[in-house]
Amino acid sequence: MMWDCSKPVPLVLGERTEQDPHQTKGQQQQYRQFLPQSVVTKLLKQQQLTTEDWLCRNEERSHPWTLETRSHNSLAPGTRQVKDADGYFVETAIRLDRGWSLAIAVDSQTHAQLQTHGNPVILRLGGEGHRAVLSSCPALERQWQELTTLSQQNFQETETALQQSPTAGRVLAYLITPGVFERKHDGGQATCRAYPWEWKLAYATNPNYVRGSLVSVATEKALAISGRISYTPSDKTTQSIPTPQVFAAPAGSVYYLECPAMLFQDQLTKDGRQNKAHIWRQLGYSEMLWIPFSKDHD
Template identity: 30%
Template sequence: MDWYKIDPLDVLLFREAKPFSPGEGARAKGQFPPMPSVVFQALRTATPTAQPHPEFLGVFLLDGDNTLWLPTPKDLIGVKRRTKDDLPNERTESWRRLTRLVPCETLESWESVCYSQESLPPMVPPELNGEEYVSGSPKPWMKASALSAYLCGNSHFAADNFTDNPWDIQVLPHTHIEDGTRQVQDEEGFFTEVATRLKPGWSLVARVQLLGLPDEPFVVRLGGEGHRAIVSKLKATKNDTDGLDCLNLLWKQALPDVLEPGLFAYLLTPGLAETAEQVYGLYPQAWRDCLLGCVGDRQLWWGGVAKKNRRKVRTKNGLEELEEKSFALQPQYAFAPPGTVYLFNSKSIQLTRLQSTFGHLLPITQDKPWWETFRKLNYGKLLWGRR
């Protein structure tokens, strides 16, 4: 597998695929970075041959210094020490140090707090010292080298190990005028889409195995409306300490043979956690008895309405018109977002039995073609660490 950098030549359109009806608000949301299958399909258009064993890992971010940035783990929170200069009720995102959320069952102060026994125990801040207090969270992207240290149990990071989303959002309005009038159509007449523009010096990056991909830069269409991007193969450099070599080692890291306390998994790419048949949450129901806690965010929706089918009918006045017949639907999935963290109970008897399923966060059933596709595209890739 080789690394390829993807430089958009214009804004990119990736619609979040929630059920969308122009008559009910007419505001589509954008999703960025794009899902792995979207970028993979764009790259595959540049290959002239069939692909017997394709593979894909991504999509991540690369800055102008070839530093690789990955989603920040969701269990990291900032801690700050209170001073005389602090204003009452002041909101701040700065922090002095980072710590990790812990299961509430490990804290005496939570012994009398009740929560639903049908779900996992809440993950809460640990006991803090003296005048310390929780002060926001780190920025959403983390250097790959810092993530490697995080997986080894380190929580001491500098602020420059994190960065904000390196892109800007642009809302694009669309207006359809009724034929022969100056009025907007009643249905589907006005809607908006969200476009994304990467900041200067930033690129998308992915690791790909496709036969026939050119070594020289080439152009692909990426996202809605066929906007173009330049794809170029990356060559390893000797001083690549914060870049691709780091992840090359991390993504091959398997589940430790010795299941010691503090074992956790970090979700590198969007995954599917099946809680019931074709129902997805943040963690699989099969993992329920061997998890101490889970920290994540809102799920990523993908799939949904594909197209409309229409047919011609004859009205009473003899005119023909198009009438909506039905919607064609694709399977819709709710993906656990990258950066989700799973803390395991090393003493659970279920852990060893489920160990073979811990490579990827995907449904255990493997008899469907889409499962094999998701597996080859490394959906739900888990990286393992110890606190």
């Protein structure tokens, strides 16, 4: 296998399961494009996954949502032309399958404030009259707590094992939320890439290169994220303005390292001042689960 040695080694499977070419599309088994909490727990406990863990069950679909393209316009009376004053734009709506909901994380202060308005509470989204029903989900909170506890234990145990053997620290970092890895380069130009800038490559052709712990990466195309910030100009009127787009590594990306490594974003401060990159962690981005590496992993 050949690759650009200035980048991580491609992370590929030793064996690949192929669909039977003689099966029709309707007969072929559908594989999940997501991992349930129970399956992620098995990974964190270093248990072997089976084919059943990947297959869709009952009426489950590989993607539990549908994309719907919706146009926004109105026609001028007596014509088939769009009103110039209204303009024309198209948006993509995401329709979750029945029984599925969108989960978000909030800090304890926000949670306490929401509870004063009742449970559930109606939340307004944007200025077009969209609404969302928001309610706390203790069951999901318990599941998330179990995953993060197992991940932290794996991280600490791997660091301890590394002191006894240089190969005992090998880990897989599973990116469970989109990862924003942005740094300023080439005269202050902000640049995003699929893995943290502070993770140096374990293998490089340049003899002067300082070796790190990152061996390999498996990822998909970048996810474009457009945010907004509050801005208060000279007239003291707070406004919401768009921020430059960033391109995040998608959830599901996997990183193979020779030893566990923290993220620069995890640091609250830098040189005695607030670390601006930490805002991404506060917003829930770049969340990783740590899995001790084993040759038995698929």
